[in-house]
Amino acid sequence: MASKWAGRVFAMVCVAASAQGGFKPGDKVKVWVSADYYDGTVVQAGSGDHAGQYLIHFDKFSNDQWALARNVAARAGGGGTTTAAAPATAGPDAAPRAGDYACVLGGGSAGSQAWRLELQPGKYQQHKPDLASGQWKYDAAGKRLEFTSGPYAGRWIGLFSAAGHRHKVLLRPADRPANAKPGYADVLCGNG
CATH class of the missing domain: 2.30.30.140 (SH3 type barrels.)
Incomplete structure (x- = not known):
């Protein structure tokens, strides 16, 4: 448990x-x-x-x-003024949501977190190790994040997928075809 x-x-x-x-x-x-x-x-x-x-x-x-x-x-009778609904599920056309994504190397075990990727609208930053921030844009037709500045620009592309309220970005070396099978050089980043 x-x-x-x-x-x-x-x-x-x-x-x-x-x-x-x-x-x-x-x-x-x-x-x-x-x-x-x-x-x-x-x-x-x-x-x-x-x-x-x-x-x-x-x-x-x-x-x-x-x-x-x-x-x-x-909770009923618990105090506070905020109520929250269950997080909305992502439809097939959803864009990557803002927040922290835990990133794991493709060849590593499920528990080997490589780093944390913070996505904000149009901006990203890698943490632990910390790198400079950069800019990104989303290509909805290709379900792809394009890193336009910063340390990922020209080095990585991000392939986006959503299942329920879980968002995933597969970071792939920019010189590798987007439709190639996942490999040891890929990094899977998950949120949710």
Whole structure:
């Protein structure tokens, strides 16, 4: 059960950030994690690196975790002013959503995170290791991210796919055909 929960928490942390307010420490909330809500209590409202998040103590689990505000909803009689719906599912024409994408090398194991890619509208930045930010644009017809400036420009293309509320970007060397089978040089980045 612990490893199953850890995967859900990881997915929750990787969901795109969206600042909503209204909760304070002690408020009883429910938190959207993967495909269901879990009951918890707000411990702290985030700031700095955790802006737009709440530290949640979950009723059924011993460790506290940060949750994005968009995934936190008030429980009946729990206080707070924000209510959240389950994240919308992505249709076949969806564009990559803003937020953090955990990136894993194509030849690595499922647990070998290479880095974190932050996508914002028209802007990207790689974290851990941190690189300079750059610009990107989305080609909806080709379901492809084109990196127009910064460290990925001319080096990578991003092939986008969406399944439910999970968004994926397959980073592929720019000199490799987009329709080639996934290989060891590819990097899979997931969000949601």
